[in-house]
Amino acid sequence: NPRPLQDVTEDDNLQSMLVGAVMRKIKSRTWKKQRYFKLEDDCMTIWYKSKKAVSVSDVEAIREGHQSEVLLSIADEFPAERCFTMVFRGRRANLDLVAESAEEAESWIRGMRKLIENLENMGEREKLDQWIWDWFKKADKNNDGRMNFKEVQNLLKMMNVDMNEQHAHRLFTMADKSQSGTLEDDEFVLFYKMLTQREDVLRVFQRYSADGQKLSLSDLDHFLREEQLVGDNVQQYAKQLIELYEPSDRAKLLNAMTFDGFLMYLGSAEGSIFSPQRRGVYQDMSQPLCHYFISSSHNTYLMEDQLRGQSSVEGYIRALKRGCRCVEVDCWDGANGEPIVYHGHTFTSKILFKDVVSAVGKYAFKVSDYPVILSIENHCSVEQQRVMAQHLNHILGDKLLKSTLDGKAPIRLPSPEDLKGKILLKAKKIGGLEESFSGTEDSLTGEPSDEDEVAEIDGDNLHRESVRSQGKGTAGRGAMLWPQAQTGIGYAIANYNSQTPFFSPLFYCVVYCKSVRFNSFKHARIHSKVYEVASFTEYKARKHLREAGTEFVLHNSRQLTRVYPSGFRTDSSNFGPQEMWNAGCQIVALNFQTAGEGMDLNDGLFSQNGRCGYVLKPSFMREVEKTFDPEMPQKLDGYNPVMLNIQVISGQQLPKVNIKEDSIVDPLVRVEIHGVPTDQAKQETRYIDNNGFNPVWYDTLRFTIHTPDLAMVRFVVEDYDKTSKNDFVGQYTLPLTCMQQGYRHIYLLSKDGTSIPPSSLFVHIRITGLK
Numbered sequence: 184n185p186r187p188l189q190d191v192t193e194d195d196n197l198q199s200m201l202v203g204a205v206m207r208k209i210k211s212r213t214w215k216k217q218r219y220f221k222l223e224d225d226c227m228t229i230w231y232k233s234k235k236a237v238s239v240s241d242v243e244a245i246r247e248g249h250q251s252e253v254l255l256s257i258a259d260e261f262p263a264e265r266c267f268t269m270v271f272r273g274r275r276a277n278l279d280l281v282a283e284s285a286e287e288a289e290s291w292i293r294g295m296r297k298l299i300e301n302l303e304n305m306g307e308r309e310k311l312d313q314w315i316w317d318w319f320k321k322a323d324k325n326n327d328g329r330m331n332f333k334e335v336q337n338l339l340k341m342m343n344v345d346m347n348e349q350h351a352h353r354l355f356t357m358a359d360k361s362q363s364g365t366l367e368d369d370e371f372v373l374f375y376k377m378l379t380q381r382e383d384v385l386r387v388f389q390r391y392s393a394d395g396q397k398l399s400l401s402d403l404d405h406f407l408r409e410e411q412l413v414g415d416n417v418q419q420y421a422k423q424l425i426e427l428y429e430p431s432d433r434a435k436l437l438n439a440m441t442f443d444g445f446l447m448y449l450g451s452a453e454g455s456i457f458s459p460q461r462r463g464v465y466q467d468m469s470q471p472l473c474h475y476f477i478s479s480s481h482n483t484y485l486m487e488d489q490l491r492g493q494s495s496v497e498g499y500i501r502a503l504k505r506g507c508r509c510v511e512v513d514c515w516d517g518a519n520g521e522p523i524v525y526h527g528h529t530f531t532s533k534i535l536f537k538d539v540v541s542a543v544g545k546y547a548f549k550v551s552d553y554p555v556i557l558s559i560e561n562h563c564s565v566e567q568q569r570v571m572a573q574h575l576n577h578i579l580g581d582k583l584l585k586s587t588l589d590g591k592a593p594i595r596l597p598s599p600e601d602l603k604g605k606i607l608l609k610a611k612k613i614g615g616l617e618e619s620f621s622g623t624e625d626s627l628t629g630e631p632s633d634e635d636e637v638a639e640i641d642g643d644n645l646h647r648e649s650v651r652s653q654g655k656g657t658a659g660r661g662a663m664l665w666p667q668a669q670t671g672i673g674y675a676i677a678n679y680n681s682q683t684p685f686f687s688p689l690f691y692c693v694v695y696c697k698s699v700r701f702n703s704f705k706h707a708r709i710h711s712k713v714y715e716v717a718s719f720t721e722y723k724a725r726k727h728l729r730e731a732g733t734e735f736v737l738h739n740s741r742q743l744t745r746v747y748p749s750g751f752r753t754d755s756s757n758f759g760p761q762e763m764w765n766a767g768c769q770i771v772a773l774n775f776q777t778a779g780e781g782m783d784l785n786d787g788l789f790s791q792n793g794r795c796g797y798v799l800k801p802s803f804m805r806e807v808e809k810t811f812d813p814e815m816p817q818k819l820d821g822y823n824p825v826m827l828n829i830q831v832i833s834g835q836q837l838p839k840v841n842i843k844e845d846s847i848v849d850p851l852v853r854v855e856i857h858g859v860p861t862d863q864a865k866q867e868t869r870y871i872d873n874n875g876f877n878p879v880w881y882d883t884l885r886f887t888i889h890t891p892d893l894a895m896v897r898f899v900v901e902d903y904d905k906t907s908k909n910d911f912v913g914q915y916t917l918p919l920t921c922m923q924q925g926y927r928h929i930y931l932l933s934k935d936g937t938s939i940p941p942s943s944l945f946v947h948i949r950i951t952g953l954k
Contacts, residue, residue, distance in 0.1 A: 194294070194297060195290070196290045196291070196293045196294035196297065197222065197226065197294050197297065197298070199287075199290045199294070200221070200222035200229075200290070200291060200294045200295075201221070201222050201224070202221070203219055203220060203221030203222070204219070204220055204221075204282065204283065204287055204291070205217055205218070205219050205220075205283060206218060206220055206280045206281060206282050206283070206287075206291075207261075207280065207281040208231075208278065208279070208280060209253050209254065209257060209279040209280070209281060210253065210279070211253060211256070212256050212257055215257070215281075218231045218232050219231060219232075220280075220291075222294070225316065225317070225320055226239070226298060227239050227240065227298075227313070227317065237269065237278065239295070239298045239299065239302060240302055241271050241272055241275070241937075242269050242270070242271060242272075242295065242299060243270050243271060243272045243299075244270045244299070245267055245268070245269060245270070245292050245295045245296055245299070246267065246268040246270060247263075247266070247267045247288070247292050248263035248264070248266055248267070249263045249266055250268055251268045251277055251279050251497070252495055252496055252497065252534070252538075253277075253279045254266045254268065254279050254281075257281075261281045262285070264285035264288060264289075265281050265282050265283070265284065265285055265287075265288045266279070266280070266281050266282075266288065267280055267282075267288055267291065267292050268280070269295070272935070272937040273778075273933065273935030273936060273937040274501075274776060274778060274935050275935075277497065310940060310941070311941070314940070314941055315371070315372060315375050318338060318341075318342065318375070319371055321338070321341060322334050322335065322337060322338035322341070324337070328367060329363075329365040329366060329367040330365055330366045330367075330371060331364065331365050332351075332352065332355055332364075335351065335355055335366065335374070336348070336351060339351060340847070341839070342378075342836070342876050343836070343837060343838075343839055343847055343848050343874070343875030343876045344378070344847070344874070344875075344876040344877075345847045345872075345873035345874060354374060354377050354378065355374065357373075357377065358370050358371070358373045358374035358377065360373070378876075379835075379836075379877070381446060381833075381835075382879075383832050383833045383879060383945055384442075384445065384446055384449060384945070385442065387406075387410075387926055388442050388445050391403075391405060391406040396441075397434060397437075397439040397440060397441050397442075398439060398440040398441075398445060399437075399438070399439050400418065400421055400422070400425075400438045400439065403421040403424070403425070403439075403440055404417050404418055404421050407420065407421055410925040410926055410947075411923070411924065411925035411926070412924045412925060422438065424440070424448050424453065425438060425439070425440050425444065427448075427451075427453075428440075428444050428447040428448040428451060428453075429441065429443075429444035429447075430443050430444060430447065431443070431444070449926060449927075449928060449945075450928055450943075454926075454927060454928055455923070455927060455928055455929070455930065456915075456917065456922055456923055456927040456928065456929045456946070456948065457790070457917055457921055457922070457923070458921050458922065458923045461791045461792070461920070461921040462791070462793070463792075463793050464792055464793035464795055465791075465792060465793075466792050466797075466798070466799040467799060468553070468598060468599045468600040468797065468799075469598045469600045469601075470598055470799065470805065471595050471596040471597070471598060471713075472554075472596040472597065472598065472599065472602075472695070472743060472769070473596055473713075473739065473740065473741060473742055473743050473769060474740070474799060474800055474804075474805045475599065475769060475797040475798060475799055475800060476764055476769055476771070476788065476789075476797070476798045476800060477508050477509055477556070477769045477770050477796060477797055478505075478506050478507045478508050478509070478785065478789045478796040478797075479507065479508065479509035479510075479556075479558075479745070479770040479771055479772040479773070480498075480502040480507045480509065480510050480511060480772060480773065480774075480775045481511055481747045481748055481772035481773055481774050481775075482511055482513065482526060482755075482774065483498045483499050483502050483507075483510040483511050483512070483775065484496075484498045484499065484511075484512070484513070484524050484525070484526075484534060484539065485498060485526060485531060485755065485774070485776060486498055486776055487755065487776065488753060488754050488755050489526055489529065489531070489750075489752065489753045489754070489755055490526075490529045490530060490531065490753050491529070491530045491531060492526075492531050492532075492755070493531070493532050494524060494525050494526070494531050494532045494533060494534045495532075495534065496534055496538050496539060496541075496542045498775070498776065499539060499542045499543055499546065500542055500546050501775065501776075502775045503543070503546040503547060503549065503550070503555070504546060504549060504550055505550075505775065505786070506550055506551055506789055506794045506795065506796040507775065507796060508551065508553060508554065508555050508556060508796035508797065509555070509556040509558055509609075509745075509770050509772065510543065510555070510556075510557060510558065511558045511560065511747075511772065512524055512536070512539055512557055512558065512559050512560065513525065513526060513527060513560045513562070514536055514559060514560065514561050514562060514563050514567075514571060515527055515533075515562045515563060516562075516563050516564050516567050517533070517535070517536075517567070520566070520567065520570060521535055521536070521537065521567075521570065522535075522536035522537075522563050522567045522568075522570055522571050522574075523535060523536060524536050524539050527562060536570075536571055536574060537574045537578065540574050540575060540578045540579065541578055543555065543557065543579075543606065544578050544579050544582060544606075547582065547606055548604060550794065550795075551793070551794070551795040551796050551797075552603045552604055552795070553599040553600075553602070553603060553795050553796060553797050554584075554599060554602035554603070554604075554605045554606065554607055555605075555606045555607070556606075556607045556608075556609050556696060556770070557606060557607065557608050557609065558609045558610075558696075558745065558770075558772075559608060559609065559610040559689075561610055561611060561689070565687050568687040568688070568689040569687065569688050569689070571689055572687070572688040572689045572691065572692060573688075575608070575689075575692055576692075579606055582604060582605060582606050583605075583606050583608075583692060584602070584605045584606065584607050584608075584692075584694050584695070585691060585692060585694070586694060587694055587695070588601055588602075593695065593713055593714060594713065595713055596695055596713050596714065596743070597695065599795075599797045607694065607695055607696055608689075608692040608693050608694070608696065609693070609696035609697075609698060609716055609745075610689065610692075610693050610696075610697075610698055611693075611697070611698045611699075612690045612693040612697045612698075613690060694714070695714045696714065696716050696743065697712075697714050697715050697716065698715075698716055698717075698718065699711075699715040699716065699717055700717070701717035701718075701719065704727075704731055704734040704735070704737075704738050707738055707742070708738070711741075711742060713741060713742060715742060716742065716743045716744065716745060716770075717742070717744055717745070718744075718745040718746070718747065719744065719745070719746050719747075720746075720747060720748075720749050720750070721746060721747070721748055721749050721758040721763075722749055724744075724746045724763055724766070724768065725762065727766075728762065728763075728765070728766050728813070732766060732812045732813050732814050733810050733811065733812045735766040735767070735768075736766055736767045736804055736810075736811050736812070736813070737807065737810070739766060739767030739768055739769065739804070740767065740804060740805050740806065740807055741807070743769050743770060744767075744768045744769060744770065745768075745769075745770035745771075745772060746763045746768050746770070746771050746772065747772040748772070748773070748774060752774075754777075755774040755776060755777045756774070756777060756779070756781075757773045757774050757777055757779060757780075757781030757782060758781065759780065759781060759784070759857070760773060760781055760784055760785055760788075761784055761857040761858065761893075761895060762813075762860075764788070764893065765813040765858070765859050765860075765893060766813060767800055767804040769800075771785075773785055778934045778935050778936065779934075780897070782936065783897060783914055783916045783932075783936070784857055784895055784897070784916055786916065786936050787895055787897065787915075787916030787917050787918065788895060788918060790917060790921075791917075791918060791921050801892035801893065803819055803820075803821065803892075813859045813860065813890075813893075814859075814860060816859050816861060816862075816889040816890040817889060819890075822889070823891065823952065824887060824888060824889045824890075824891075824952075824953040825887075825888050825891050825950050825951060825952055825953060826885065826886070826887055826888075826950070826951050826952075826953055827856075827885070827886045827887075827888055827896070827919070827948075827949075827950050828883060828884075828885050828947075828948070828949040828950075828951070829854055829883070829884045829885075829886075829946055829947070829948055830881065830882070830883045830884075830946060830947040831852045831854070831868050831880045831881075831882050831883075831884065831944065831946055832879065832880065832881055832926075832944075832945045832946055832947060833877065833878060833879045833880065833944070833945045834850055834852070834875070834877070834878045834880075834900065834942075834943070834944050834945070835876075835877060835941060835942065835943045835944075835945070836875075836876060836877075836941050836942050836943075837850055837875040837876070837878070837900060837912050837913065837931075837942050838875075838912060838913065838933075838939050838942055839875065840902050840910040840911070840912055841902070841910070847873040847874065847875060848873075848874070848875030848902045848912060849870045849871065849872055849873060849874075849902055849903040849904075850870060850871055850874070850875055850878050850900055850901070850902060850903070850912060851867055851868050851869065851870035851871070851900070851901055851903050851909075852867065852868045852880065852882075852898060852899070852900055852944060853865055853866070853867045853868075853898075853899045853900075853901065854866055854867075854884050854886075854896065854897070854898055854899075855896070855897040855899065856886050856888060856894055856895070856896060856897075857894070857895040857896075857897060858888065858889075858890055858893050858894035858895065858919075859889060859890045859893060861889050862886075862887075862888050862889055862890060862893075862894055864886055866884040866885075866886070867884075868880045868882035868884070869882060870903035875902075875912075887953065888919065891919050891920065891950075892920060894918070894919040894920075895916060895917070895918055895919070896916070896917060896918075896919055896922065897914060897915070897916040898914060898915045898916070898929055898931075898944060898946075899911070899913075899914045900912040900913045900914070900931060900944070911934055912931075913931030913932060913933065913939060913942055914931065914932055914934075915929045915930065915931055915932055915944075919950075922948055922950070923948070924948045924949055924950060925947065925948065925949075926945070926946075926947050927945075927946055927947070927948055928943045928944070928945055928946075929943060929944040929945075929946060930942070930943050931943060931944065
């Protein structure tokens with residue numbers, strides 16, 4: 184029956200939320216306004232300021248106390264025990280609130296956490312019930328608990344259904360068992376079921392059902408072998424599916440599956456396109472760091488554009504909670520001896536370096552235990568670099584990697600497994616690790632890196648300083664002596680001497696990721712150390728890829744490479760990361776704050792392997808003896824192309840994109856292949872007129888894929904418009920290697936990468952070898 188699923192009677196916190204409370208909504212030190220907040224009876228919506236609402240399903244977490252920059256800025260005015268923050272999924276701004284009392288804040292914090300937990304624990308059937316209840320609430324305009332025919336007609340438009348009045352009335356009359364002229368409770372559920380009848384799934388069910396009523400164990404076994412390509416222990420797996428998804432106890436006793444059970448299975452994680460075996464950490468995590476693609480963020484502190492946007496610690500929290508493992512910190516001298524973080528020479532706002540380090544320390548290992556790399560772009564004076572080193576040492580403590588793992592100069596990079604729970608610094612450094620262990624004088628070859636235009640200028644100044652100090656006799660040369668490794672960072676900070684303007688205690692923190700300027704692949708092959716990291720703008724990386732693709736791949740099998748967006752992308756747009764992954768570049772830094780194709784691909788690649796932020800590169804990109812040219816994949820020893828056949832069958836409950844009530848979606852599906860250049864392709868289905876609720880296509884799209892191990896598949900649903908650009912409806916991206924074959928559902932994501940249940944596509948997938 185349509186009804187709220189949360190049990191509120193036993194919960195005092197939820198009871199008090201249902202009554203509501205006046206709280207202050209805080210946007211800044213000066214913007215503080217009182218609003219009345221109240222939990223609706225459905226326990227899924229919080230209303231405030233008459234028209235504004237917060238859906239509980241959009242809230243990711245509740246932070247108590249002064250845990251946002253906004254609340255920290257008013258900490259002197261309101262005590263922590265009255266403050267809390269609602270953190271939303273995707274890129275939506277947080278909601279900072281101050282309650283009238285500590286008790287009221289506690290009540291809302293506990294109540295909200297209870298609602299979030301209840302939602303997370305909902306099964307598929309309960310989610311569907313909740314969905315039905317939500318529609319019932321939306322359609323029941325006069326709140327009398329029943330729906331007349333006019334309300335039903337409005338509901339159909341809201342649900343993206345274009346149905347003629349006669350057909351709608353016929354369904355309404357069939358559902359109105361009590362003949363009262365209105366639908367209530369069970370009658371509405373019946374109406375909804377008639378509306379959502381899945382003819383496409385019924386066709387498949389009846390093809391494999393011997394009696395047309397149920398799938399016997401042998402029927403289900405046959406379906407799983409033939410269509411889903413299940414190879415091992417098929418009968419045992421079939422029994423497991425019946426146990427998990429069959430709602431009828433009678434069918435369970437017969438070891439059979441009804442149509443309802445079949446539908447539940449196909450709508451579950453087992454029936455989804457993404458292989459459940461690839462969801463957890465399944466890859467070998469004991470290989471050198473350079474053998475992995477690493478989820479990486481560019482200018483992590485920015486929430487918006489690169490010129491005037493807000494800088495925020497929230498950028499680091501969001502990136503790390505998305506599984507990002509390499510974040511960027513642009514450091515500049517700040518007031519009162521405190522280094523600041525912002526995009527230099529722009530109007531972006533500034534935040535304190537120590538606040539960034541605190542956030543990284545707190546959130547680094549919330550979603551993944553594997554190492555985090557702090558990519559430091561350092562523009563600070565040596566005095567403030569000392570302060571940076573103090574903050575890193577004091578705030579991060581043992582999490583900060585301060586020396587090599589075995590106390591020796593490395594001959595290969597350690598693995599993500601070796602570095603679990605560790606934070607690594609990537610920055611410029613005078614001298615190499617070898618000098619650290621020998622205590623010898625540095626050779627003065629501390630070249631700057633190619634981080635960006637500003638860093639290159641700074642780096643040139645740094646290099647000139649070093650040469651100048653070299654010519655000043657013993658005092659200058661003493662500044663260049665690399666202290667013994669055992670003296671440690673604490674010693675370096677304590678014994679810092681402002682008379683040695685060139686040595687920075689910060690250098691102590693740079694162990695496995697020393698930023699260097701790239702000379703050439705030949706030079707790197709002869710002279711480079713495994714711990715040296717070159718950075719390229721997207722343009723330079725493309726140039727190397729065009730001119731020496733094979734050498735680029737080979738270089739990346741030995742060392743880390745970082746690629747970042749061009750400085751001309753002032754709007755924080757992203758380049759396509761795929762071409763950089765094709766060259767084996769590990770740290771492909773994207774603007775996480777900007778939704779779109781680039782971030783869809785990044786989210787898709789890193790949705791596997793436990794979302795841990797590390798994905799093992801294919802073997803042909805790790806082995807030095809293999810030569811792989813992304814431009815000519817057919818030359819690879821072990822070349823194994825495949826044919827991908829995708830039949831796009833149907834769509835279910837696609838979201839409305841146009842706010843106008845009578846506007847209905849005209850959906851089409853585009854499938855894009857992102858991979859090596861010869862694999863880049865896209866194909867589209869027809870568009871379906873006026874049906875976003877249950878469009879049916881049965882269109883087949885075919886792709887030849889030369890390098891399956893690098894291919895990403897992106898499904899995009901758009902609202903066709905013959906006069907202007909199509910509107911985006913939803914998307915889903917995954918690696919080809921994570922695809923399950925057979926009949927599968929694809930649960931669509933919003934532009935922001937958040938789920939939009941129950942919007943889905945139903946497809947049939949077949950991958951066949953071409954050799």
